[in-house]
Amino acid sequence: MIYEGENVIADYLLRDTETQNRLFKLGKSKCDGYKIISPHQKGIAIDLYFPDIEDIDKDQNKSELIPPKKGFEYWHKEWQLRGGKPMIVWDKGHFEG
Numbered sequence: 001m002i003y004e005g006e007n008v009i010a011d012y013l014l015r016d017t018e019t020q021n022r023l024f025k026l027g028k029s030k031c032d033g034y035k036i037i038s039p040h041q042k043g044i045a046i047d048l049y050f051p052d053i054e055d056i057d058k059d060q061n062k063s064e065l066i067p068p069k070k071g072f073e074y075w076h077k078e079w080q081l082r083g084g085k086p087m088i089v090w091d092k093g094h095f096e097g
Contacts, residue, residue, distance in 0.1 A: 006050060010046055
């Protein structure tokens, strides 16, 4: 992705049970971490974010998250060509092996 001009941040390659359950309670996951195990808990999924590094707020040290330049569909197709699972429409930044 970087070689094709994308700014990408990898996050949540591996989650512990408590973190997964917290995200579930916040409505950010459909997996509770106990009964329904997330692929992140197994280390077979990663969340990718695409910050706008041109628009960093220097005072707050934050940047806006935007879609990748080539689009989520493009990157998920590339992911699938390498054996990854298809895109989850409601969680486009989720890439699962």
